[in-house]
Amino acid sequence: MKEKLQSLSYYRWLIFGVTVLGTFMATLDASIVNVALPIISGELGSQLTTVQWVVTAYLLAISSLLPLFGRAGDVYGRKKIFTNGFLIFTIGSALCGISTDIKLLIASRVIQAIGASMIMANTQALVGAAFPGKDRGRALGIVGTVVALGSMTGPSLGGILVGTVGWSSIFWINLPIGIIAYILGQIVLPTGENRRDESFDFFGAFLFSVGMISLLLVLSEGHEWGWRSYTTISTLLISAVTLAWFVNYEGKLKYPMIDLTLFHRWPFLAGTLSGLFSFMAMFSNNMLMPFYLDNVRNLAPTHIGLLITPFPLMMAVVAPISGYLSERVNLKLLTVGGLSITITGLLYLSGIAPETELWKIALCQACLGIGTGLFQSPNNNSILSSVSAEKLGVAGGINALIRNVGMVSGTAAAVSIFEFKRRIFLENIAVPTSTQLTEAFLSGYHIALLAGACFAAISAIISLNRQSHIR
Numbered sequence: 001m002k003e004k005l006q007s008l009s010y011y012r013w014l015i016f017g018v019t020v021l022g023t024f025m026a027t028l029d030a031s032i033v034n035v036a037l038p039i040i041s042g043e044l045g046s047q048l049t050t051v052q053w054v055v056t057a058y059l060l061a062i063s064s065l066l067p068l069f070g071r072a073g074d075v076y077g078r079k080k081i082f083t084n085g086f087l088i089f090t091i092g093s094a095l096c097g098i099s100t101d102i103k104l105l106i107a108s109r110v111i112q113a114i115g116a117s118m119i120m121a122n123t124q125a126l127v128g129a130a131f132p133g134k135d136r137g138r139a140l141g142i143v144g145t146v147v148a149l150g151s152m153t154g155p156s157l158g159g160i161l162v163g164t165v166g167w168s169s170i171f172w173i174n175l176p177i178g179i180i181a182y183i184l185g186q187i188v189l190p191t192g193e194n195r196r197d198e199s200f201d202f203f204g205a206f207l208f209s210v211g212m213i214s215l216l217l218v219l220s221e222g223h224e225w226g227w228r229s230y231t232t233i234s235t236l237l238i239s240a241v242t243l244a245w246f247v248n249y250e251g252k253l254k255y256p257m258i259d260l261t262l263f264h265r266w267p268f269l270a271g272t273l274s275g276l277f278s279f280m281a282m283f284s285n286n287m288l289m290p291f292y293l294d295n296v297r298n299l300a301p302t303h304i305g306l307l308i309t310p311f312p313l314m315m316a317v318v319a320p321i322s323g324y325l326s327e328r329v330n331l332k333l334l335t336v337g338g339l340s341i342t343i344t345g346l347l348y349l350s351g352i353a354p355e356t357e358l359w360k361i362a363l364c365q366a367c368l369g370i371g372t373g374l375f376q377s378p379n380n381n382s383i384l385s386s387v388s389a390e391k392l393g394v395a396g397g398i399n400a401l402i403r404n405v406g407m408v409s410g411t412a413a414a415v416s417i418f419e420f421k422r423r424i425f426l427e428n429i430a431v432p433t434s435t436q437l438t439e440a441f442l443s444g445y446h447i448a449l450l451a452g453a454c455f456a457a458i459s460a461i462i463s464l465n466r467q468s469h470i471r
Contacts, residue, residue: 070397085118279406
């Protein structure tokens, strides 16, 4: 049957369909949980600071494991790692659904994250291998659309499920999807070359995981712990020591977990750095905009969702078009053009007032979606096209890792800048009025969005100096 499938003219699109199903499920589950946190907190009797770890633990686990499973896919076969990821993700989802204790739920989310990282780390490699050369940009553009659709669908679907069935339903919905995806993966995906003669670097994987988890903990929790606190400094020290040890150790191995020589290639390094700063810029807005609409404009959650929706909607529309164009025009036109639109949108938002018309805010969200869609597809294409076929797994894992690090870093930077500026504004006011609270909020919001525009500008400068050749 596999031979018959492989003879079909559209076989690579069957591979694509299976891989994006995994991408959709992983991104959907990352966003669907947020809306259920207040309900979970009440029903499981836990504080919001504790229940937030349902999201944080998932993100930390995924980020620390992405390059590991990208490398595992290169060594043991991408099909094996990718399809087994569905099984583990499905088991984790079932455990989440039956959890009656917050600790069990958090532990189950880590199991989910292990499966999700196995899927996400190999998605781009599977797509890149199935669509070599100029067709790769179009396929990666559609992957960007699927990511946007998963993120866009999550909150609305989660709200419906939580309101009608209960919070556990947001996990049970993954079971049929995961089982179907596993079966389709076994049938459709090519077995590929199995390079078992290469050893897997388990100690390097351990060092990297400890270092990344420590770093992301500091980035995500530093504003709560205090940037000069003993906890922050000691955790950052652990991260610095283990990551430095990792880099030194990897350089001595014949088969390292992460081939650090990839970063010697300017197209790869430029693409990853540009991607990092672009996600930092994006999440400076994504994190604070809902609070502006709630605290300053006093909008209902439904209206907030509607005003934010233009961002993922326009990204879903533009990403495949940009991917298609990346096969035909200079990459710099798309990446720098997209980042320029992002900078313009963030600069406008850095000056909004309590009376700014809502349609202008919605239009800015649409512009940010267009800018992100224009940038992401050709940037991903550039990264994957800069490495050889046998390194696609680890390259895709690093690319996905950079996305998560950018999200966490952008959120941490935005929140820290916002809180610092807001507290300075209020430090000499004993009992602030509602007007003063609004002014304090906007003072922090404006400077945080300016910082986001600076991140986008750094990304644009790097992208402007990249090589644009796609092989």
